[in-house]
Amino acid sequence: MSLLVQFNEVTKKYNDQTVIDKFSYRLKNGEVIALLGPSGCGKTTILNLTAGLTNHTAGEIQRNTDDIGYVFQEPRLIPWKTVLDNVVFAVKSGSKQDKLEKAHHLLAKVGLEKSMKCYPKQLSGGMRQRVSIARALVSNPKIILMDEPFSALDVSLKRELQEDVISIIEEKNIGIVYVTHDPEEAVRMADRIIMLEDKLCKVKREISLERVRKKRDHHYIQKMKCELSECIIGGQSRYVETV
Numbered sequence: 302m303s304l305l306v307q308f309n310e311v312t313k314k315y316n317d318q319t320v321i322d323k324f325s326y327r328l329k330n331g332e333v334i335a336l337l338g339p340s341g342c343g344k345t346t347i348l349n350l351t352a353g354l355t356n357h358t359a360g361e362i363q364r365n366t367d368d369i370g371y372v373f374q375e376p377r378l379i380p381w382k383t384v385l386d387n388v389v390f391a392v393k394s395g396s397k398q399d400k401l402e403k404a405h406h407l408l409a410k411v412g413l414e415k416s417m418k419c420y421p422k423q424l425s426g427g428m429r430q431r432v433s434i435a436r437a438l439v440s441n442p443k444i445i446l447m448d449e450p451f452s453a454l455d456v457s458l459k460r461e462l463q464e465d466v467i468s469i470i471e472e473k474n475i476g477i478v479y480v481t482h483d484p485e486e487a488v489r490m491a492d493r494i495i496m497l498e499d500k501l502c503k504v505k506r507e508i509s510l511e512r513v514r515k516k517r518d519h520h521y522i523q524k525m526k527c528e529l530s531e532c533i534i535g536g537q538s539r540y541v542e543t544v
């Protein structure tokens with residue numbers, strides 16, 4: 302597996318306020334990392350630093366690709382373009398026909414084949430989020446950053462889309478950094494979960510999960526989910542490596 306991103310003791314300040322203090326992590330291709338932590342602890346800031354959307358104040362960020370897709374917390378669609386055109390717009394290369402085919406394929410994958418001609422304002426929050434996911438995936442990025450991508454979806458659609466995203470990840474071998482507040486979602490989606498303290502993005506606990514077992518083993522998922530929930534509630538600080 303090759304290295305996509307590495308943070309070495311990265312610090313981020315907004316004005317004089319430190320929001321991230323000496324945070325380190327690395328992402329390889331084919332790996333899904335979930336960032337789990339309380340509101341305001343700095344998860345989105347880590348994504349923005351990873352994407353290069355904001356500058357760090359100290360430490361070192363090594364980014365081996367600029368080919369990055371981002372699913373923002375609030376979908377940022379172009380209001381005057383249709384759903385289809387919003388996705389086509391993100392395809393970087395190929396003929397017009399190729400671009401259309403790729404966009405159709407992804408929109409069908411996220412269950413929006415009937416809404417391709419709609420404009421963003423005609424969609425529900427969950428539908429807009431699905432367009433955003435299709436748009437991030439369509440350009441075949443090497444890294445995808447997802448900021449609570451399923452928070453606006455109902456439970457069954459959430460589960461369906463999680464499965465779709467997992468199959469796309471496995472097919473394309475991309476690296477994903479994924480922000481969520483939901484322990485079960487973190488367990489289902491991630492190979493590695495980084496749990497953060499409520500301030501400064503200090504790592505509270507890091508867990509590696511067994512991807513193969515997760516596929517079939519419902520008890521394993523529930524066990525890991527309970528462990529995570531306990532850690533969130535108990536506020537214990539310990540490191541467990543389960544692989």
Ligand SMILES: Nc1ncnc2c1ncn2[C@@H]1O[C@H](COP(=O)(O)OP(=O)(O)OP(=O)(O)O)[C@@H](O)[C@H]1O
Pocket residue numbers: 315320338339340341342343344345346347
């Ligand atoms: N552009 C900015 N200017 C000043 N402060 C900011 C800016 N962006 C974020 N912050 C501050 O940085 C801290 C971390 O914010 P961030 O959005 O990264 O947290 P988060 O963990 O993603 O929160 P949530 O789970 O609620 O989305 C917060 O205190 C926030 O107010």
